[in-house]
Amino acid sequence: MKNDRPRISDVARLAGVSTATVSRALSNPALVSLETRAAVQDAISATGYRLNQAARNLRHRRTGGIVALVPNLANPFFAQILSGIASVLGPAGYNLLVADTRAEGAGRLLDYAEPSRADGLIVLDGALPAAALTGRIPLVLACEWVPGLAALRVKIDNRAAVALVVDHLADLGHRRIGHVAGPPGNVLSIARLGGFRDRLAARGLILAPDALYPGDFSLESGRAAAECWLAQPVSSRPTAIFLASDAMACGFMGEVRRHGLSVPGDVSVVGFDDIELTGHVDPPLTTIRQPRLAIGRIAAEQLLRRIEGGPDHSGDVILPVELVIRASTAPPMPR
Amino acid sequence: MKNDRPRISDVARLAGVSTATVSRALSNPALVSLETRAAVQDAISATGYRLNQAARNLRHRRTGGIVALVPNLANPFFAQILSGIASVLGPAGYNLLVADTRAEGAGRLLDYAEPSRADGLIVLDGALPAAALTGRIPLVLACEWVPGLAALRVKIDNRAAVALVVDHLADLGHRRIGHVAGPPGNVLSIARLGGFRDRLAARGLILAPDALYPGDFSLESGRAAAECWLAQPVSSRPTAIFLASDAMACGFMGEVRRHGLSVPGDVSVVGFDDIELTGHVDPPLTTIRQPRLAIGRIAAEQLLRRIEGGPDHSGDVILPVELVIRASTAPPMPR
DNA sequence: ATCCTGAATGAAACCGATTACATCGTGCTT
DNA sequence: AAGCACGATGTAATCGGTTTCATTCAGGAT
Numbered sequence: 001m002k003n004d005r006p007r008i009s010d011v012a013r014l015a016g017v018s019t020a021t022v023s024r025a026l027s028n029p030a031l032v033s034l035e036t037r038a039a040v041q042d043a044i045s046a047t048g049y050r051l052n053q054a055a056r057n058l059r060h061r062r063t064g065g066i067v068a069l070v071p072n073l074a075n076p077f078f079a080q081i082l083s084g085i086a087s088v089l090g091p092a093g094y095n096l097l098v099a100d101t102r103a104e105g106a107g108r109l110l111d112y113a114e115p116s117r118a119d120g121l122i123v124l125d126g127a128l129p130a131a132a133l134t135g136r137i138p139l140v141l142a143c144e145w146v147p148g149l150a151a152l153r154v155k156i157d158n159r160a161a162v163a164l165v166v167d168h169l170a171d172l173g174h175r176r177i178g179h180v181a182g183p184p185g186n187v188l189s190i191a192r193l194g195g196f197r198d199r200l201a202a203r204g205l206i207l208a209p210d211a212l213y214p215g216d217f218s219l220e221s222g223r224a225a226a227e228c229w230l231a232q233p234v235s236s237r238p239t240a241i242f243l244a245s246d247a248m249a250c251g252f253m254g255e256v257r258r259h260g261l262s263v264p265g266d267v268s269v270v271g272f273d274d275i276e277l278t279g280h281v282d283p284p285l286t287t288i289r290q291p292r293l294a295i296g297r298i299a300a301e302q303l304l305r306r307i308e309g310g311p312d313h314s315g316d317v318i319l320p321v322e323l324v325i326r327a328s329t330a331p332p333m334p335r
Numbered sequence: 336m337k338n339d340r341p342r343i344s345d346v347a348r349l350a351g352v353s354t355a356t357v358s359r360a361l362s363n364p365a366l367v368s369l370e371t372r373a374a375v376q377d378a379i380s381a382t383g384y385r386l387n388q389a390a391r392n393l394r395h396r397r398t399g400g401i402v403a404l405v406p407n408l409a410n411p412f413f414a415q416i417l418s419g420i421a422s423v424l425g426p427a428g429y430n431l432l433v434a435d436t437r438a439e440g441a442g443r444l445l446d447y448a449e450p451s452r453a454d455g456l457i458v459l460d461g462a463l464p465a466a467a468l469t470g471r472i473p474l475v476l477a478c479e480w481v482p483g484l485a486a487l488r489v490k491i492d493n494r495a496a497v498a499l500v501v502d503h504l505a506d507l508g509h510r511r512i513g514h515v516a517g518p519p520g521n522v523l524s525i526a527r528l529g530g531f532r533d534r535l536a537a538r539g540l541i542l543a544p545d546a547l548y549p550g551d552f553s554l555e556s557g558r559a560a561a562e563c564w565l566a567q568p569v570s571s572r573p574t575a576i577f578l579a580s581d582a583m584a585c586g587f588m589g590e591v592r593r594h595g596l597s598v599p600g601d602v603s604v605v606g607f608d609d610i611e612l613t614g615h616v617d618p619p620l621t622t623i624r625q626p627r628l629a630i631g632r633i634a635a636e637q638l639l640r641r642i643e644g645g646p647d648h649s650g651d652v653i654l655p656v657e658l659v660i661r662a663s664t665a666p667p668m669p670r
Numbered sequence: 671a672t673c674c675t676g677a678a679t680g681a682a683a684c685c686g687a688t689t690a691c692a693t694c695g696t697g698c699t700t
Numbered sequence: 701a702a703g704c705a706c707g708a709t710g711t712a713a714t715c716g717g718t719t720t721c722a723t724t725c726a727g728g729a730t
Contacts, residue, residue, distance in 0.1 A: 005450065007686060018710045023688055033708060052451040054398060055686035057389040058715050065400075065432070073418040076411035083408040086435050095452075097400070098433045100421050115340065116387040116716090117430075219615045250615055257617040280554045280585055281616060282592040342716060353680045358718055368678060390716035393685050451686095 006047040015043035026051070066303065067097045067118040071125040071144075075217075077245075077273055077292065078124060081142060084296020085122060092304055094119070101125045113137060120303045123151075126187040138306040142299040143290075144187055152306070153316045154299040158188060159195030161288045162242070164323040165270050166199035168286070169240045173331045174268065178211035178238030180225040180248050192244045192272070211238045215248050222251025229267070230259055239332035240268035246275045249285055253328065264330035274324055284326035291319050341382040350378035361386065401638065402432045402453040406460040406479075410552075412580075412608055412627065413459060416477060419631020420457060427639055429454070436460045448472055455638045458486075461522040473641040477634040478625075479522055487641070488651045489634040493523060494530030496623045497577070499658040500605050501534035503621070504575045508666045509603065513546035513573030515560040515583050521552075527579050527607070546573045550583050557586025564602070565594055574667035575603035581610045584620055588663065599665035609659055619661035626654050 012019045017036060025032045025040040032040070043049075057063050066089055070078045086096045099112055113121055113136040121137055126144030133139060133149055141153045169177050179196050182189030197207050210232065213225040222243055229237060229252075243249040249271030253263050263269050263283055271278060274289035298317055347354045352371060360367045360375040367375070378384075392398050401424055405413045421431050434447055448456055448471040456472055461479030468474060468484055476488045504512050514531050517524030532542050545567065548560040557578055564572060564587075578584040584606030588598050598604050598618055606613055609624035633652055 008688095009686085019687080020689075020711080021709060024709090027688080031708075036708080050449055050451065052393075052686050053449075054389055054392040054396075054451055055715090056688075058387075058393050058686080058717085059688045061389075061715070063389060067430075073421060074411065074415040076409070076414060079411060079414040080409040082433070083435060086408060086433065090434070095402075095432050095434070095447075097430050098417065098421065099425070099430070100418060112430075114385055114388075116385065116389055219611055223615055247612075250612065254615040254617045254619075258619075276554055277582075277585065277612065280558055280589040282589045284589075284593075343718095344716085354717075355681080355719075356679060359679090362718080366678075371678080387716050390685090391718075393687085393716085394718045396685070 005052075006049045007052075008049070010047050011040065011043045011049045014047060015039045061115075062119050063115075063117060064094055065097050065118045066094050066120045066122065066300070067099060067112045068122045069099050069101050069112065069125055069128065071101050071127065073098065073100045075247075076275055076277075077247075080275075080292040081124065081296040081299075084293040085300045086296075087293075088297050088300035088304070092300075094304070101128060113139070120307050122299050122303060127185070138303060140299050140303045140306070142295055147187065152302055154295055154302065155316065155318060156290055156295075156321045157318050158191035159198070161272070161321040161323075162192050162195035163199040163202075164321070165242050165272075165288065166196060166203060166205075168323055168325065168329065169242070169268060169270065170203045170205065172240075172268065172329060174238075174240040175205060175332075176208070176211065176236075176238045176240075177205065178213065178229070178241045179207060180213045180215040180222060180241060180243040180252065182244040183216040184214070189244060196242065208238075210236070213241075215244060217245040217247060219247045219251035222248030223255045224251075226252045226255035226259075230256070230261075238267070240270070240329070242270045242272075244272050246271035246273040246278045246285065246287055249287065249328075250277065250281055253281065253283075253285070263328050265333060268329040268332070270329060279326065283328045286326045286329040287324055289322045289324050291321075294319055340387075341384045342387075343384070345382050346375065346378045346384045349382060350374045396450075397454050398450075398452060399429055400432050400453045401429050401455045401457065401635070402434060402447045403457045404434050404436050404447065404460055404463065406436050406462065408433065408435045410582075411610055412582075415610075415627040416459065416631040416634075419628040420635045421631075422628075423632050423635035423639070429639070436463060448474070455642050457634050457638060462520070473638060475634050475638045475641070477630055482522065487637055489630055489637065490651065490653060491625055491630075491656045492653050493526035494533070496607070496656040496658075497527050497530035498534040498537075499656070500577050500607075500623065501531060501538060501540075503658055503660065503664065504577070504603060504605065505538045505540065507575075507603065507664060509573075509575040510540060510667075511543070511546065511571075511573045511575075512540065513548065513564070513576045514542060515548045515550040515557060515576060515578040515587065517579040518551040519549070524579060531577065543573075545571070548576075550579060552580040552582060554582045554586035557583030558590040559586075561587045561590035561594075565591070565596075573602070575605070575664065577605045577607075579607050581606035581608040581613045581620065581622055584622065584663075585612065585616055588616065588618075588620070598663050600668060603664040603667070605664060614661065618663045621661045621664040622659055624657040624659050626656075629654055 008019045008022050012022045022040050025037050029037055089096050113133055115137050121139035123141050124143055126146050128146055130146045130149040139151050141151050143155055145153045181193050200207055213228050215221040215225055243252055249269055253269055271285050271287035274287045278285035278287050343354045343357050347357045357375050360372050364372055424431050448468055450472050456474035458476050459478055461481050463481055465481045465484040474486050476486050478490055480488045516528050535542055548563050550556040550560055584604050588604050606620045606622035609622045613620035613622050
């Protein structure tokens with residue numbers, strides 16, 4: 001009653017064959033005669049046999065698992081990328097292990113980049129130490145990337161995306177355009193801020209120091225940025241704000257509107273990501289659409305290719321973005 | 336160069352002891368003398384040895400993995416529960432496998448409820464077949480539950496939560512209160528709708544057929560419900576709407592406001608879940624706060640207790656909810 | 671001095687599959 | 701008729717740890 005899980009040898013005995021034959025019938029049926037195969041099948045259903053994965057993994061020197069390292073599981077942005085990853089991994093016979101890099105003892109994370117635990121790694125957090133990830137198991141980087149870590153990157157062209165934003169706002173006639181950045185040090189924050197500055201310059205504009213607000217991608221930090229903006233004198237306030245994430249943009253808009261001002265009447269707002277929500281808030285948000293599902297899917301596909309013996313080509317896959325123009329942007333109010 | 340992963344025997348040889356001793360030094364140091372332990376440690380760092388999990392799992396007849404079955408990975412509500420789960424599992428030496436029950440071939444899901452793949456299961460989807468989950472591996476149900484499946488449930492008291500909502504709206508003076516339900520057949524939809532009806536009745540109110548709108552928890556379905564509501568003559572429109580999820584409530588409010596109406600001026604809105612966003616939209620949403628992190632954490636703790644030999648007590652853990660009153664509800668406009 | 675106890679350790683079985691290699695018939699070639 | 705190739709199957713080694721059981725040795729009890 002306790003140890004009642006049938007083993008392969010139980011099946012073999014019942015079918016009157018050896019364990020080798022059962023194993024072959026399961027993993028390479030072509031090697032087994034039709035009648036034997038049938039007998040094995042019968043024995044399997046009679047015993048209710050189920051393969052022991054740990055044993056197979058041990059023998060195959062693989063685990064069947066892929067680990068995704070995400071900076072924050074609770075963030076819907078990553079959730080949808082995971083969804084894309086899972087949609088590829090499942091059918092391919094791998095399972096997805098998820099670890100939150102910010103959640104617990106950082107030391108344990110190294111355990112994941114370990115061949116006996118996972119066959120591959122998808123890193124969504126650019127703040128991990130490159131050294132810890134180097135030369136362990138096949139990995140790809142998605143969205144964020146770790147500076148100095150040679151691995152395939154699946155990402156968007158952040159600078160080009162930001163250029164679309166600047167052009168849109170500048171074309172509308174905005175001259176004083178502000179920015180709420182992502183967390184300091186984050187590769188995306190840096191790329192977006194840098195691209196923003198450069199494109200402003202290309203359009204003959206500059207980013208005034210008091211038009212650059214700190215942020216960390218969170219709703220709350222967007223709200224806080226709005227407070228700063230509201231505190232500025234109307235005459236020197238940016239007439240348009242580009243925020244490095246949709247979450248911040250929502251927080252920003254909410255706070256501005258709660259103070260009785262209007263978007264885009266008093267300020268135009270542009271976000272980044274195009275999370276589902278942004279089309280449903282009031283006003284619907286102008287933003288950059290990132291193909292999240294595709295990012296996840298492609299990252300997973302590339303990783304599997306690598307695992308299955310592909311070359312460790314460490315280039316980049318750049319996915320296209322799109323500026324989605326909705327109602328949160330308009331020409332600046334004449335003053 | 337190819338098969339260079341040191342095994343335990345390599346460590347043993349270098350340390351001048353047997354593999355048994357190395358194993359003990361690792362998993363039960365108390366059994367090994369201080370000097371031997373030190374020698375083993377030296378040999379381990381000299382060789383760069385890393386334990387092979389598959390081998391240990393095979394011997395221990397366990398996998399070290401816990402599977403969470405979620406209906407929709409892309410939904411932030413579940414993401415935060417997962418976050419809570421992960422925060423318990425990691426430190427306990429388990430890793431979290433995530434599977435999206437709606438994503439791929441349903442047959443494969445059974446593979447997860449299988450002892451050689453995972454040591455336990457956390458089910459977040461009430462729509463799975465009870466038969467497939469019965470008597471396989473330790474499991475707990477969180478949030479949603481599978482009717483007829485005897486297992487511990489970690490959940491909130493949906494009926495009591497809804498009663499809070501009804502009382503709040505009735506106390507404000509609303510008499511015509513509408514409801515946007517969750518997906519048909521979903522246990523939460525049913526519990527919330529049922530509780531809603533009952534509490535209305537207790538307050539001497541009824542749910543008019545044209546005040547019940549279909550939904551599926553998604554933003555878009557909330558928006559669609561708003562369309563229905565807007566299409567109704569003002570005189571017979573509900574003056575307050577309770578929506579079974581915050582996502583729907585956001586979709587609803589966005590659409591209503593885009594039509595130039597005001598919340599709560601023209602209609603009071605109450606959501607359910609208290610996802611982070613709801614405090615930041617305009618107006619901030621009155622809603623029921625579910626302790627998502629705690630749900631995840633407790634579900635994981637209970638599961639581990641069960642796995643580590645606890646009794647298969649299949650009762651319920653009911654977590655407290657709270658009505659968070661914000662600015663989306665107000666007395667009805669005098670007509 | 672002898673026996674007993676317990677700490678420290680090693681030898682070998684074991685977890686449950688996979689697979690290299692050996693074996694045994696058949697049927698075909700020459 | 702001898703030789704050979706090939707299909708089907710069995711034997712046993714193997715993956716890399718863990719753990720039972722046996723052994724050794726030091727110190728304390730008698």
